[in-house]
Amino acid sequence: MRSLLVATLLAGLLSGCFISRDRANEPLEKSKIDSLAIGTATATDVANELGAPSEVVQLGKRSAWRYDFTTTKMSGFTLIVISFLNTDKRSDRCWLFFDESNVLRHVGTTLDAEDTRYAMPWQDVD
C-alpha cells in the first residue's frame, strides 16, 4: 500500500517537471571574426564573411554592427498550484565598429552562450 502511494506521489511530481531550450540565430564562429583585419576590412568584407548583422547602429558618421547568438534554458516543476521556474539566458555577441569610410576600426566579442545552465531557482549559477 505504501509503495503504491509513493509511486503515485512520484508520478504526480515528475509529471510536472519540464526543461526547454531556445536558440536565436546561428552560433558565432570566432575564427571568422578573427579573420577580419582591423584597419583594412570594410563593411562589405564583414557582410561577406559574417552575413547580415542583427542590428546596425548609426553613431554620427560612424556605425556599429551587432551579431549575436542567444541561448535560453528554462527548467522547473509544478506542485499542484505552485510552480518553480528558472530561466538562464546568455549570448555570444560581437560588435564591430566602423569609421566614416566604413572601414573596420574596433571589434568587441563575448562568447557566453555555452555558459547557459539548466538549474532550479535556488541553485547557484554563475
Place this chain on the structure above:
Amino acid sequence: MRRALVIFVVLVTASCVSFQYQREIVECEPRAAVVEGLLAGTTELEDVLVALGAPIDVWEGANGNPVLAYGGLRSREWNVEVSVPIADSGSASLSYSDTTAKTRGTIFVFDAELHLQIVRSGLLGDLRQTFARRRPASIDDGDDGAKRP
C-alpha cells in the same frame, strides 16, 4: 474528514489560482574591479572592448558619439495568477507580478575622438534616457494625408 476537505479545496482552486516562483538570469554585470580600472580621460574605446568584451547595447549619445552599455539581470519574483470562468467557452485572467528586477549595469560615454568621458552605473533604461541623443521629432501627416505647414 478535515484532511479530505483540504485536499478537495486544493484541487478545486488549482484550476483558477496558481503561484509561480521564478528566477531569471540574463547575461552578467561587468565585474566592479574591472570597471573601476577604466578611467575617464585616459581610457579609449578599444580599452573598454578589450577589458569587458562586447557590450549588451550600443547607442548614439550626444553629438553622435558612441555609448557602450554593459549589464545583466538577476531577478527573483513571485507571481500569482487568477483565472475565473466567465462564459462557457472562455475565462478571464488576472495576473499580479511582484517584479523588483530591472537590468542594471554600467555605461561608458565617449567623445568624438573615442576617449572615455563618462562612466555611470545604474538602471540601463534610465541611463539610456539620460545619455541617448535626442533627435528632433518628425511632423506627422494629418488625418487627411496632407502635410502640415
